[in-house]
Amino acid sequence: MLANEQVIDGRCERCGSEVGKRNLSQWFFRITDYADRLLDDMATLESWPERVLTMQRNWIGRSHGAEVVFRVDGADVEVPVFTTRPDTLFGATFFVLAPEHPLIDDLVRGTPQEAAVREYVRRTEGETEAERLAEDRPKSGVATGRTVVNPVNGESIPVWVSDYVLMGYGTGAIMAVPAHDERDHAFATTFGLQIRPVVVPADGDVDVSAAAYTAHGADDRMVNSGRFDGRPADEALPEIIAWLEETGRGKPTTAYRLRDWLVSRQRYWGAPIPVVECPTCGLVPVPESDLPVVLPDVRDYAPKGRSPLAAAEEWRRVPCPTCGGEALRETDTMDTFVDSSWYFIRYVDADRDDVPWVREHVDGWLPVDQYIGGVEHAILHLLYARFFTKVLHDAGLIGFTEPFANLFTQGMIYRDGAKMSKSKGNVVAPDDYVRRYGADTLRLFTLFMGPPDQDKSWTDGGIAGCHRFLERLWRLVADVAAVTDGPARPTIAEPGPLPEALEVLRKTHWAVAKVSDDIERRLMFNTAIAACMELLNTVERARPTLADDPTGRDVLRFATGTLVALVQPFAPHLAEEAWEHLGGTRLWTETWPVAEERFLVADTYECVVQVNGKVRDRVTLDRSLSRDDVLAAARDLPKVRAHLDGRTVVKEIVVPDKLVNLVVR
């Protein structure tokens, strides 16, 4: 019913009910075939957040090592194991099979241990996932009474069965090296098995009776390892792998933590898996001309351990696409993550009903330039979508191999530790705040709280401040509309005589540049909103003066109209109303304001003057001054002079239009 990724602490990530085990034949996507490409292509995802890439990397969990074949004593059976530490092969003192290992039956049949082993296997099968993964769980296991031969030294070592070995990773069997693996060490200690060190640090022996020696010192040497004795461990490792390969007892291998993607769901809502089961032909895919398979109408949608579709008898019965005989449809439906893995491709051609999409259209629009989603999708949706894209590319259906060129992950909002999300019933109920302050205030505040990629804790405090800002903006608009007229945002050719007019013009153009950049490039809505607040403060301060002058009134209108336009993305309702109040019609059809270069740069700047790196004074200087003039002006400042008195200037640093630093001794 669920994929590995959808089980959190042994519970369903959606509904929280306990996950149980049942044997079912189900459908998988072979995502493991793409493990290497999913990993390696991450190098091309330069702008993806590091944490997402890391999570995917961990999830795929590629590790290089070797497969080593052990032969069962007294039987013509070979059991391969996977190890990342072939250099510790000589230290293998026992061997462990996962309880689900298919070989167990044959190994114990008719032996005195058969009953005990079967009992143990039965017990572990009954355990829930949560029980089996519980932390600090004491090791359990049972001896089979059988032995296998260690290929490197011919030694016979006992075979045990234990649930600390997972059937789903590697080969479901391990060579146990208690001297150099913590888990094997714990097991050996529990059952009194031999612990033999084979890799030791250069400075002498290490006590492996208390704990495993798992470090990889650069000077580690081999001991108890036959002809490798005394060799540096890091040199011996590749030699042992080469030797295993030459003698046919092993080979280099790569193992992955990633499992195949279980897509079968025994639910109604989901795309039916388009397969027909025919008594004569077996499993037959539904021909393309009959796709898509559409869900039947059913009375009862509730899952009851088998798919609700199984009850739709008429829908199930179809002629076999191959032989035409009586056959039955597959009744599993697909995981809904399957749909979200390619919806963005379908969006490009959403109104077609003959084909899902036309390649030329899709290649023209995709990959998605900027994808935005929550971090919670880091390893589910985003990994699946990448996988689908590669599969569709390999099938020649699209021309690109990664779906999302740039990824931005927004943080989550928490209150009292619970996340604010659709699926968790919105702990911070927006409705209350919408009722109290309106949707504009809520939206503005949500964006003002901080950078959108960070998690946030909701606090009621600040929202009133955002509401106050919008009220002040509204009052400004009303005041300006009352004392001026003309277009909502007039064109300003010259600032006129008032210094306030120039200041307001500069601030307005500064805000346009800042807000545009914050929205488009930086995705920092909090600082964009702060810039709007600054502009409001400046305009409000200058308002009485500007209102008394004809050009000033134009500037006032211009600044106010611009401010309204800049606020529009964050508070659209109020902005539209305000725009109309200023005499405009539809703000959302206007073009975005553009900052004028001539108002962005002033003739003067405030030069910071440091002595030995410490700020001692500031002075307003003309931009046109030469380096020498700047230095002279700086040195002439009384406060600076006091710090230079009786000392020698050994270095003068001038950062143009910014600061001067005088280094004295």
Next chain:
RNA sequence: GCCGGAGUGGUGGAACUGGUAGACGCGCCGGACUCAAAAUCCGGUAGGGGAGACCCUGUGCGGGUUCGAUUCCCGCCUCCGGCACCA
């Protein structure tokens, strides 16, 4: 345990490319308006010293590079997130 991310005032956060630390907001303090309160407006608000002009200290801790470090490098601490019996 492994892997990521982050530590800045009372508080959310800002400082984008190594160049004025604390923008903007909240809170708090003082003032104006008011019979009073609310709302609104004005001023103040990193810490310490000083009557004051000013001075010193300060971006988790300890070092380093640099004329100059919240920003770069090395070593630690703490918190958050992901994975976790993965051989």
